[in-house]
Amino acid sequence: MRNDKVLINISIIADLERYKKLGVSNFLFPLKDFSVGYESFTFNEIESTGVDAYVLVNRILTDEDLDRFVKLEIPKNVKGFLIEDTGLMCELTDKGYELINFQNHLNNNYETINYWLDHFTSVVLSTDITGQEIEEILDYTTKPLVLQVFAYPMVMYSRRTLTRNYLRHRGEVEKDHLDVAVPNADIHFKLRDNDYGTAVFDANLLDIRDFARNLDAEKIKFFLFDTQFLTSDLVEAALEGKSIENATTGFIDKKTVYRVGDLK
Helix, strand or coil, X not given: CCHHHEEEECCCHHHHHHHHCCCCCEEEEEECCCCCCCCCECHHHHHHHCCEEEEEECCCCCHXXXXXXXXXXXXXXXXXXXXXXXXXXXXXXXXXXEEEECCCCCCCCHHHHHHHHCCCCEEECCCCCCHHHHHHHHHHCCCCEEEEEEECCEEEEECCCHHHHHHHHCCCCCCCEEEEECCCCCCEEEEEEECCEEXXXXXXXXXXXXXXXXXXXXXXXXXXXXXXXXXXXXXXXXXXXXXXXXXXXXXXCCCCCCCHHHCC
């Protein structure tokens, strides 16, 4: 897996030089006020890095949000956007940016993906599907796709500030992050708030680098690394191809369970 095909979601700007020395040249910055669940950055901060930048906008936007966005001055070092709200696609189409559809759980079959590829540069594949399904999708889609290979995957996001609401209800000190466990089950989540809602992440670190190494690199636009909740030491170790303890392969070798009766 070539590091020049890696796209890293940045949490700390100071880590950029460290990743660049390992051959990474594409960086993803969540945009302040237009993203949820991540450390976020203004366009001025993104411009100051001087790197090839992709911008994450993962909120569902209101009309007022879109009006605010179109008034922003986009820096020249921004190559593209990873977006969830397709209304933003309408604003950015024909402006010369790469547009990547990042609708977390919806991009799970090649017919849906090929529809979006008529309008987008690429699509981020769902983390809810098996390795066999990923390989089939790559065989039948019309453009190279983005694959999350190292991350705490986002499970969902809510427009409500769930973490702060919960702590306020319990009379506890409010904060923007929380680790929770499902009672009587070995299921854990990481929650993170900002003023625009709460993102819920699986507390199991997803690491499918071994699977990704066997894919046809020409069918992959980017291997996505998400540094959220991770130390730069751990990310560097992953980029160097070192083994990471206590990580999982998610659904790569097991199907998603959709019905209680399917539980074994």
